[in-house]
Amino acid sequence: MAKYILGIDQGTQSTKVTIFDTFGKKIASHTEQLREIQLGDNGKAIHPDDDLWTSLKLTCNKLFEKFEGNKDDIIGAGLLSIRCCRAVMKENGELFSPVQSWMDIRLSRPYKVEDDEIAYVTTTTGYLTHRLTGETKDTRSNYVGPWPINPETLEWYADEEKYTTPKEMLFELVDPSTVLGEVTEKAAELTGIPAGIPVVSTSNDKAAEGLGAGLVNDGTVLVSLGTYITSMMLGEDYDPNPSNYFTNPGATPGEFLYESSGIRRGMSTVTWIKELLGSDIIDEAEKRGISPENYLNILADDVPAGSDGLYTVLHWLPRPSNIHERGIMLGFNGKHKGPHMFRSILEGIAMTMYNNSQAMCDELDIDLNHIVVSGGGSKGDLFMQIFADIYGVPARRNEINGAAGLGSAICAALALDVYDSREEAIKNMVNFEDEFLPNQENHELYQEINEKVYKHIPETNDELLKRSYQIINGNN
Template identity: 30%
Template sequence: MGKYVLAIDCGTQSLRGLIFDKNGKLLVKVKREFNPYYSVEPGWAEQDPNVYWNSLCEVCRQIKEDEKDVFNEIDRVVVTTQRDSCVLLGKNGEIIRPAILWMDQRKIEKPRDMTLYHKLTITTVGMMTTAKNFSLNCNAHWIQDYEPENWKKTHKYLQISGFLNYKLTHEFKDSIASQIGHIPFNYKHFRWEGKRGQKSQIFHIEREKLCDLVAPGGVIGYVVDEATNETGLKKGIPVIAGGSDKGCETLGVGCFDNYTASISLGSNASIQTTSRKYYEALRFICPFPAVIPKAYNPEIQIYRGYWMISWFKKEFAQKEVTQAKELNIAPEELLNKRLNDIPPGCDGLVFQPYWGAGAKRPEGKGAIIGFDDYHTRIHIYRAIIEGIGFGLFEGLQYIQKKSKINIQKIMVSGGGSQSDAICQITADLFNKPVYRVQTYETSGLGAAIVGYVSKGEYNSFDEAVKNMVHLKDEFLPNPANVQVYKNIYDNIYSKVYNKLKPLYKQMQK
């Protein structure tokens, strides 16, 4: 038996092959970047699924070439990927059409019908508008309406994780903890919804087109000959059910309960906790299945979160982009060094980060208010960082209210967490200590934890986390900055949406 677990982390902009040892030390990292998506029509976001598979193959072959001894000791593979992105496969595993990604904005014209009983019950709790929006935004519905020939050819409707698992094992299986999206999944009971269940009334996807589900830590299948030829991985290595990138991040930072929050400062920013009890932080918005079996991740997300930084770089930061190329560093490093040039509150500039229709705020838009002639592009940059933070802080309030537990500390991960300045802003804005662990690759670490538990290296996830997750950096709140942010949140930010909502509705028309 080999020593190591290979974690495959497929994000929106890159795929990484990561090998951690049983103590949580990152031994190997190989990364392949790709364009996040392409748009055939405005608002569409599609990708050729082979981009992900080819990247996985390239990463594995590179690890084998660079670290042959470590590569030969791999005896588990665990996949973690971006969420709510669909891949359609035929009976023989052929790709039917490009993947539709989580940031895609296409909609059908009319929501799917549901039984009178469900109409009455959903209307009674005041959530019919939300249910209709879920149905309108379901990618499967769009394919059914506009590409019926493709839907007819579809044997399995998969998440990206399910696609990569299939390519490795030729099994149409995926982890329970990866089923996050516009699909008929029963989040309370960790299974596909029954034919007359509420989710099946909202998302009309035939049961036979859905994959078989495996609990996190269970065996999806074993690496097949074809995958061996393309990746270099040994035939027969077990592929283990992992979880979504956010769920693996939450495990990878050691967030085990409702007293700790995991904040992901990635392309889709989010705040999660881990709970053994089912509760909805926002009414009708289910907690997601955690990577810890039979546990939940109540979550609030800021749609397109730190993707906004990519937008800012493209539109306002060509100077830093050019300098960064010369210095062979990321442009964010140069931008983040300038964050402390701007005071907390950005001299009165406030950003509302609703860059995309959320489930509870379907008409929401992004807004920046408070401009004056002394504001610079770096003010805008810091305002974006703070605005995402305010949105996540609002999410914290929802989670604490529903769980009836006061969160004590914040664990951060994702691209934004690499910046000390952003971590300090987070500590000041939340008025709570913020911690980073030993690696920025927390999704991969979470996936590796699943792998080591599955191979019997640890008897429980709790034991694995104690041995593999190590606190590295601490950021404590600055009382003066805390007061600035409290005043802005209470008196300005928390009121912006309701003030602008009528205008957003007019703009939608």
């Protein structure tokens, strides 16, 4: 008899819950969009009200309306939510204030207690664990940023002087693939998830995505296409002071995830250009019975590599340390139209990530020989070919492009002894779809563009953008 696992995958823009069988096959899935992040004064960015929990409840209930199987055959749920966020909770488990997004400037510094009513400070996974199980436990692998945690051992610091947050406000840390607790009767009533099933810890969302994409330590780079775009490699050693990558906790005990620099609001730029091009694109796509993104892919496929000299730098959201940064589209002339802009954005994403990936590999002294692309953008054949052409290596995608949700389910499968090891779980649950080989002529063109033009656009325009920022913001 088939057994099923819930893979909960909550990102910056949506909550997705999928029912997988133990061989990684998607049985049923439902996605609900989160409300737009509220951007406030002084760099604040919040998920409004109790949106993460509200969305999870709605998504689960909608999912079970689609599910034709027996809920009694669900053996567990892997819980994954957005990293680098902060949830401040009351004693009863409710939020004291809305969850702080990873975009919030307050996440760049340690938390200090604001009010006597605050009982706990935790991550999104810790908060949702408490909602689902009533437990004050959390995966140690989702504590990325200014927490009082040893980044190598992933234990709370023993030195009390390192705590800006009182230790009693912090949750108990557990390894990934550990049973956190069981779904309570109240949570079952609210979500439709059967009461009593185990809720399993995962990791930070990028590490879980690496697991769900089948990432192994063999020179393969995973390019993750999300609101934050990054590239990743798997490793076993912790490096406290790398120059061109970050060392993050992995999805299984004893591993680390090496993560390159990335693009903030990355795939949001694709949504931006779609909306900018207006209703004509949406209407024509609807007539053809395809998504607007697919229609834009068809149009942009006729644009030559290099977009006829139109280049895009993806600084739609500046880094906190470079608040003057802005996105750039450079090189317009009269023949450029919407499809050129769309392709230029895709090429800008791929070229930026190639430079970031290569810098990481060079520092690690690893030959980049293969890439895996995950996330919704990997559905587009044009985008996959652009990645292969720019990187100059084969680009693979898997049957499940939402790899984080599958990674969440794999963590549950490991915790529940469905599989004995990471390798066995990947072999049985991660299924390859297809591969794109680089066009050598296009690769050579992109290399020349990158070395002679694209790499130099940000630094060439940096001083002008600083002056502009000072003018627009009153020379403060």
